[in-house]
Amino acid sequence: MKELPSINAVAKLADVSIATVSRVLNNSKPVNADTRRRVEAAVAQLGYRTNAAGRSLAMAQSHLLMVLVPDFANPFYAQIVQGVESVTRQAGYKIVLTDASGGESPHGTALDALYNRLADGVINLAHLDDDAAIVSEVQQLPWVNCSEFLPDSGVPYVSIDHRQAAIDAVQYLLNRGHRRIALISADETYRWARLRHEGYELAMLRAGLAPDPALVRTASSTDYEAGSQAVGGLMALLEPPTAVFAVSDTLAIGAIKALRRAGRRVPDDVAVMGFDDLPLSAVFEPGLTTIGQPMRELGATAAEILLARLRDERLPSRTLAHQLVVRDSA
Incomplete structure (x- = not known):
C-alpha cells in the first residue's frame, strides 16, 4: 500500500506550521491569501488527503492517548508506561505506544495524530529538540513531557532532579x-544524560577532585552489552577506577557482567552504582546499589497532567523525589 503524505510533510513544503495547515484544511481560522495558496499548492503537489476519521471526530474524542517511547527494549520505559496506563484506564482512555527511535520525526507523527483527531493527547518520553517551531506548537496542545523535558518552555512535564x-x-x-570514580554516560542529546554527567562532575569538584576525561565513557546505547563494552575500556586503563557510576541500571548490570568475566569482584575490586532502580536490580547478584526513580509515579503523574489539560485545567509541572537505594554492588 502506498504510504500517504503526512500533514507534517505539507507544512514543510509550504514553509508553515502544522497548525496553519490545519486551519487551511478545516477553515477553522482566517489565513492570509498567500499562505493559503502555498498550503493548497503543497497539498496538491503531495497528493495529501485529510483523514476522514479525523474529520468525523472533529467535535468528539478518540479516547486514545499516544505515548512516544524511545526504546521499547528498555524496562525503564515499560515501568513508566504501566504508570500511565493505571491512570488512563480508569478515565476511559486507551494508550497507543509509538516508536520514537526511528529516523522520521516522532513529534511530527504525534502532531499529525492530534490534528487529525486520531489521538486526544500525547505523553512524550523521547528527546525533544529545543526547536522554537515545535515548542510553540506543543505549548497549545494536550501534550506532556515525561522524564525528558525542556525547562522554561511552557510545555508541562514531570521528571526528577537528575543533576542532584x-x-x-x-x-x-x-x-x-x-577517589577514582568512572562515569558510564549515555547519548547526551538527552537532557537527563547531560544532567547526570553534570552531577557527576559537580560532586567530584566539590570533593576537590578534577574530573578525569579518561574515566568517562559514553555508551552506544543503554542496553546491557553497551555497559559491558564501556567498562571494558575503563578496566584497560593503566590506573583503572575503583568505582563506576553508570547512568542507567541496564548499563550498570552490563558493566558488572563484564567485570565478572574479567575476574574482578564487585564491590571488593570495583564498586558499581546504577540509576533507575529497575525491578531486576533487586534480584540481580550482587544486588545493585542505585538511584531509585519513581517510574510508575512518573507515568501516572504525566497522565494526570494530560487528562487535566483535556478538561481545560492546567496542573503545574512536577519534579518528583528520587532516593538512594543501597544494596551490595557498592
Missing part, C-alpha cells in the same frame, strides 16, 4: 572512600 540525583550517587561513592 547524580550528585547523591557520586557522593555516596566518595563517602565510601573512592
Whole structure:
C-alpha cells in the first residue's frame, strides 16, 4: 500500500506550521491569501488527503492517548508506561505506544495524530529538540513531557532532579572512600544524560577532585552489552577506577557482567552504582546499589497532567523525589 503524505510533510513544503495547515484544511481560522495558496499548492503537489476519521471526530474524542517511547527494549520505559496506563484506564482512555527511535520525526507523527483527531493527547518520553517551531506548537496542545523535558518552555512535564540525583550517587561513592570514580554516560542529546554527567562532575569538584576525561565513557546505547563494552575500556586503563557510576541500571548490570568475566569482584575490586532502580536490580547478584526513580509515579503523574489539560485545567509541572537505594554492588 502506498504510504500517504503526512500533514507534517505539507507544512514543510509550504514553509508553515502544522497548525496553519490545519486551519487551511478545516477553515477553522482566517489565513492570509498567500499562505493559503502555498498550503493548497503543497497539498496538491503531495497528493495529501485529510483523514476522514479525523474529520468525523472533529467535535468528539478518540479516547486514545499516544505515548512516544524511545526504546521499547528498555524496562525503564515499560515501568513508566504501566504508570500511565493505571491512570488512563480508569478515565476511559486507551494508550497507543509509538516508536520514537526511528529516523522520521516522532513529534511530527504525534502532531499529525492530534490534528487529525486520531489521538486526544500525547505523553512524550523521547528527546525533544529545543526547536522554537515545535515548542510553540506543543505549548497549545494536550501534550506532556515525561522524564525528558525542556525547562522554561511552557510545555508541562514531570521528571526528577537528575543533576542532584547524580550528585547523591557520586557522593555516596566518595563517602565510601573512592577517589577514582568512572562515569558510564549515555547519548547526551538527552537532557537527563547531560544532567547526570553534570552531577557527576559537580560532586567530584566539590570533593576537590578534577574530573578525569579518561574515566568517562559514553555508551552506544543503554542496553546491557553497551555497559559491558564501556567498562571494558575503563578496566584497560593503566590506573583503572575503583568505582563506576553508570547512568542507567541496564548499563550498570552490563558493566558488572563484564567485570565478572574479567575476574574482578564487585564491590571488593570495583564498586558499581546504577540509576533507575529497575525491578531486576533487586534480584540481580550482587544486588545493585542505585538511584531509585519513581517510574510508575512518573507515568501516572504525566497522565494526570494530560487528562487535566483535556478538561481545560492546567496542573503545574512536577519534579518528583528520587532516593538512594543501597544494596551490595557498592
